[in-house]
Amino acid sequence: MIIGIYGFQDSGKTTLLEGTIRALSKKGYRVASMKHAPHDKSVDSEGKDTWRHWKAGSDPVVFISNIETSVIKHSNTPEEDIAAVIEREYRPDVIIIEGSKEGKFAKVAVGEVEPRPGTILKNPTVKSLVAHIEEEIGYERARRQLPGLDCGKCGLDCNRLARAIAKSRGKVADCKELSDLKVDIFVGGKRIAAGRFVSEIVDGTVRGMLGTMKGYEPGKDVEIRLSDKKQKAKK
Numbered sequence: 001m002i003i004g005i006y007g008f009q010d011s012g013k014t015t016l017l018e019g020t021i022r023a024l025s026k027k028g029y030r031v032a033s034m035k036h037a038p039h040d041k042s043v044d045s046e047g048k049d050t051w052r053h054w055k056a057g058s059d060p061v062v063f064i065s066n067i068e069t070s071v072i073k074h075s076n077t078p079e080e081d082i083a084a085v086i087e088r089e090y091r092p093d094v095i096i097i098e099g100s101k102e103g104k105f106a107k108v109a110v111g112e113v114e115p116r117p118g119t120i121l122k123n124p125t126v127k128s129l130v131a132h133i134e135e136e137i138g139y140e141r142a143r144r145q146l147p148g149l150d151c152g153k154c155g156l157d158c159n160r161l162a163r164a165i166a167k168s169r170g171k172v173a174d175c176k177e178l179s180d181l182k183v184d185i186f187v188g189g190k191r192i193a194a195g196r197f198v199s200e201i202v203d204g205t206v207r208g209m210l211g212t213m214k215g216y217e218p219g220k221d222v223e224i225r226l227s228d229k230k231q232k233a234k235k
Contacts, residue, residue, distance in 0.1 A: 001136045002083050002105035004097040011111030017098050019126035024094065024133065032092040034082060036099035044072050079103050093137050106136075138166035147177050148193035 007013050021031050044051050044061075050072055053061045060073035080103060083095050101107070101116045108129065109115045109122040121129065142165035143158065150157040153176035156164065164170035172178065177195035181203045185192040194202070206224065210216040 001094045004100045004107040006101045007110030007113045013098055013110050020129050023130045029093040032086050032095045034097045135166050145172050147195045149177050149195045
């Protein structure tokens, strides 16, 4: 889940974000945060070794100490792209962005600022914002467990069942197409719906094939990547 908090300077953005992070962390959630500065600011400065690395042609530059690792990239990068890297590398439950009014993610307005597109809450308390984030995390967790077939055998589509689960009005076991096997199929980074039948066919076929290969260990996770890029013949 990605959510942005925006508002004028000294409107209370950081106070709301700080309280929300603290409350979520105490509940055991993994939280990542980003700070969007409205002006041309840099954590680097002229004369520093990292600055000299950059001027020599390195971008990004990574600063590492005994207590910190900082990646400095001297160009603007969309929040969604940074969030994608954080999600892939650190798997947080929620990413909170302070100061960003743009982007396709949900947003929270603080102070007297005019609400921007995608704004879902205005001047919430820490308690109400945490409750909203918890429900959305529950929804996303349930959605990832469901096959995505929208078959309606449970009486709902997968999206509505996930929402019911997040509100404690349903459970994952209500899904009639949920397989005991954990099979995830992605094409171009997008998950493809796979119910009980497909999951059993894929798992049985792939493991049966791998069973003839040296190095395969039954019961271990298996990952197979197929690329559509054809190798060009070398001249």
